[in-house]
Amino acid sequence: MNLESVNAATNKVAEVDDVYLDFHTKDGVVAALSNVNLCITAGEFVSFIGPSGCGKTTLMRVLADLEQPTSGSVLVNGMHPSQARKERAYGYVFQAPALLPWRTVQDNVLLPLEIMGVDKDKQQQLAEEYLQLVNLSGFEAKYPWQLSGGMQQRVSIARALSVKPQLLFMDEPFGALDEITRDHLNEQLLRLWQQTQKTVVFVTHSIPEAVFLSSRIVVMSPRPGRIIDVIDCDLPADRTLDIRETPEFLTIAQRVRTGLAAGHNDDS
């Protein structure tokens, strides 16, 4: 084994090998994931895209050890996902902000730090740092209900980042927001990813969002949930939202759309 392949091996953040996951419902067995194979390397921004029920969220939950696969193997940072979860290897941003209403913005960001036993001075410093990163300085003492939906979701992003995970899972984090807020947060997230060099796994059902943000797009299809295409995106790093009008962007978007349509046709 030469040096390069050793490096490539250690850079693997997530490896999914022949994973199947069945949900047992009262209407029978639903194949949420079927024959899923995927490898994510450090520093990538990988989006899972597909219609509802294609298993994109389930796949991310498997990586985060919130769901157990029926068969197949999953490694996160080279360990079993449960081990990775215990070692707090990742941050997770949910579809909704999931803030505790009785805690201020600051105390919501402190929640994971308290649980992980970070020392008090350090906690304050980290909360301050990451609230600043998501442009929420000055809102520390507010309660979640006093903030707009977009601001709440930014608090939850700051909370996920505050523990400094190298891996960030984001499950349709902007799905519930209006388009203008969403565009704005997409740009912020892109900058954040470039600044912090983190690996991001992102679930969405928006094609423009996926193409704009990702370095790689995993197209999925339902019944059974499976990967039908993996598309590399090499748009320039300094891109802005304007890029969505360019031919390069539209070509990739078209390929994603074709993949989604193919998956849909299989189904009918």
Added chain:
Amino acid sequence: MMTAKVSIQVQRKPGNVIPVLTVVMAIILVWYAGAIYLNSPQIIERYEKKSIDWTVSQLASDSWNMKRAVLPSPHQVAVELKKTIVDKNITSKRSLVYHAGITLSSTLLGFVLGAGLGVILAVGIVYVETLDKSLMPWIITSQTIPILALAPMVIVVFGALGITGLLPKSLISMYLCFFPVAVGMVKGLRSPQPMLLDLLNTYSASRWQVFWRLRLPSAAPFLFASLKVAIAASLVGAIVAELPTGGQSGLGSRLLSGSYYGQTNLIWAALIVAAVMSAGLVSLVGVIERKVCRRLAGGQEVSHGH
């Protein structure tokens, strides 16, 4: 915006007072009418014995001022209340304040014990799977035993062991209290959204971290709804527990001696004191509830069914 808010608050207060006063007036009217209906047969009998001619207004007046009435009228009860609350020294055995104090102490002790037991059971049920399966049927069965059947046995058994007074009475209260608290608390501890539980799971939070930081605060609205039921039940338990002690002290004993000696005024006065005390305790819990729930909503005004 501001003016609209203010005007709503201003409107709300008289809006509450008028309906309440109307209901009170209606109750008093029905009460007076009932006093005539229930007391007049005896009065008429008396008139006939003495062959007195009588008018309707005389009948009404006599029914409302009858001694040992079947249903004493409101002003008779009011006089009795004044006599037993204002005119008596509170250390006197004939003061209702003294007896109410005795009942209150066992109500509160029973409430604290019962709420504590209810919360402990709920935590056990939520956290230990075997308890979840085994405990609930027993808790429900326990409440099918009539308290009136159970209370004398408990008092007698404890009495035989030389334990009398506050503790056995509180145990009866506790017995009525723990049930609503356990049921409400189980529901409350299970109320957090799955997403929030997942969130703490991604931090690999321990069970106790999840309990203190998520489950307990989420349970508060359910707990307070149960506590309001529980404190009223606790008072009922305390009064029932005072009946078999043979009329020594407490509102229950006043009810009992009132019925022994046909002093209906005394029964009604004691009932009213019990009702007022119960309403006071429930609203006290309500005030604490509003404070706590408001805090848990981050200072946002929350509306709960009061």
